[in-house]
Amino acid sequence: MPTVIQKFGGTSLVNREAVVRCARRIATRHEHGDRVVVVVSAMGETTDRLVEQGRMMNPDGNRREFDLLMAAGEQVSAALMALALESLGVGATALTGAQAGFMTDEVHGRARIKDIRTSRLASELDADRVPVVMGFQGVTNEGELTTFGRGGSDTTAVALAAALNVAAEGGYCEINTDVAGIHTADPRLIAEARRLDQISYEEMLELALHGARVMDPRALVFGEKYSVPILVRHSTRPGAGTLITSMEEDMERPSVVGCALKEDIGRIALSVPAGESGAQAAIFEATARAGIVVDDIIQTEHDGRVHVAFTVEHADLAVVRTAISESLDDLGGGHTDPEVEIGLAKVSAVGTGMKTHTGIASRMFGALADRSIPIRNITTSEIKISCLVPQEHGVRALEAVHQCFDLGMPATENAREG
Numbered sequence: 001m002p003t004v005i006q007k008f009g010g011t012s013l014v015n016r017e018a019v020v021r022c023a024r025r026i027a028t029r030h031e032h033g034d035r036v037v038v039v040v041s042a043m044g045e046t047t048d049r050l051v052e053q054g055r056m057m058n059p060d061g062n063r064r065e066f067d068l069l070m071a072a073g074e075q076v077s078a079a080l081m082a083l084a085l086e087s088l089g090v091g092a093t094a095l096t097g098a099q100a101g102f103m104t105d106e107v108h109g110r111a112r113i114k115d116i117r118t119s120r121l122a123s124e125l126d127a128d129r130v131p132v133v134m135g136f137q138g139v140t141n142e143g144e145l146t147t148f149g150r151g152g153s154d155t156t157a158v159a160l161a162a163a164l165n166v167a168a169e170g171g172y173c174e175i176n177t178d179v180a181g182i183h184t185a186d187p188r189l190i191a192e193a194r195r196l197d198q199i200s201y202e203e204m205l206e207l208a209l210h211g212a213r214v215m216d217p218r219a220l221v222f223g224e225k226y227s228v229p230i231l232v233r234h235s236t237r238p239g240a241g242t243l244i245t246s247m248e249e250d251m252e253r254p255s256v257v258g259c260a261l262k263e264d265i266g267r268i269a270l271s272v273p274a275g276e277s278g279a280q281a282a283i284f285e286a287t288a289r290a291g292i293v294v295d296d297i298i299q300t301e302h303d304g305r306v307h308v309a310f311t312v313e314h315a316d317l318a319v320v321r322t323a324i325s326e327s328l329d330d331l332g333g334g335h336t337d338p339e340v341e342i343g344l345a346k347v348s349a350v351g352t353g354m355k356t357h358t359g360i361a362s363r364m365f366g367a368l369a370d371r372s373i374p375i376r377n378i379t380t381s382e383i384k385i386s387c388l389v390p391q392e393h394g395v396r397a398l399e400a401v402h403q404c405f406d407l408g409m410p411a412t413e414n415a416r417e418g
Contacts, residue, residue, distance in 0.1 A: 002171035007157035012235035023084035042073025063108035074134035102138030111146035151216030162226035176235035181242030184407035192408030210348035211262030255357035286327035345394030367404035
């Protein structure tokens with residue numbers, strides 16, 4: 001019997017009726033003979049409300065307490081889902097991340113999975129019960145609860161699929177969300193966005209890193225590393241969805257399969273004397289210690305100084321600015337104070353076909369120029385081209401890129417796909 005991991009996000013579990021609807025889907029899969037493991041997120045906007053309450057109590061509170069607070073949302077979802085399944089005649093057991101065997105490092109709020117001890121899950125499955133695992137959390141060797149950060153329930157689900165080796169018996173990981181699959185752009189922004197039947201891990205990871213909100217990038221890394229097939233489907237209108245998997249190189253593959261928009265980006269810029277060694281290390285060691293993910297990095301040298309600029313999310317700007325100022329002060333004088341620029345967005349085009357097609361960059365830059373959208377910075381990789389633009393032009397830039405690569409479909413046909 002194949003084992004299927006079914007993950008349901010918060011938008012799929014907004015109220016009692018939604019939980020029961022998802023429970024019926026799980027029960028149907030179980031009745032067909034599959035071994036099912038369920039992963040749930042907190043209901044609706046529960047996590048946001050919990051974070052807001054915590055910040056109102058103490059905006060500078062310890063991350064340990066915030067982890068305990070945020071994990072409460074998944075506890076409610078898992079217990080209600082298990083109760084709903086039992087009411088449908090399906091044996092079910094709600095499990096915390098610790099009970100499901102998730103062992104992590106000690107970094108609260110951004111914990112990394114070190115091991116998954118699957119003995120409890122295996123015993124539940126052998127007893128023909130459905131384990132309902134609380135997403136986005138684990139435990140340290142010392143028994144401290146930790147959380148994985150935003151999107152962490154995706155990571156829980158794909159990591160479980162890897163640990164249980166579901167692909168060996170024809171299983172997969174199913175991510176149930178509020179869209180019908182992976183589209184050529186966010187369908188909430190681009191009405192003509194087309195659902196993709198299949199996409200590679202590599203392409204999906206680039207889209208996720210550059211603004212596509214359907215999948216957590218860490219989950220995709222797990223999927224590719226352990227060859228876990230991932231099926232993304234709509235939670236209430238389950239159609240064909242999109243399969244994320246390994247794909248063979250294809251000379252006829254489209255040059256661009258999708259595009260993404262990442263908003264609320266800020267840029268930090270500073271300079272140091274050209275002869276000063278260790279400045280770059282100090283800057284990015286400071287951001288790493290703060291747990292901040294750095295995006296594009298640019299370095300130039302002129303007038304006897306090295307100028308460094310990089311982008312981060314708006315919410316991280318204050319922390320990063322303080323951290324790198326203190327780190328550079330330890331090296332001695334000579335550096336400028338970090339300058340902060342806000343109000344930026346990044347539009348990206350992604351596709352493995354870029355490896356074998358030419359003219360992609362010129363088409364993209366021309367499309368933005370035709371709409372008088374200024375480009376503040378450009379970064380590229382083998383399968384991605386990104387342009388930093390003023391945020392007020394972000395959606396228009398996404399529309400321009402989507403159209404210039406003919407990624408859309410008629411709105412009527414797209415409605416049938418939904």
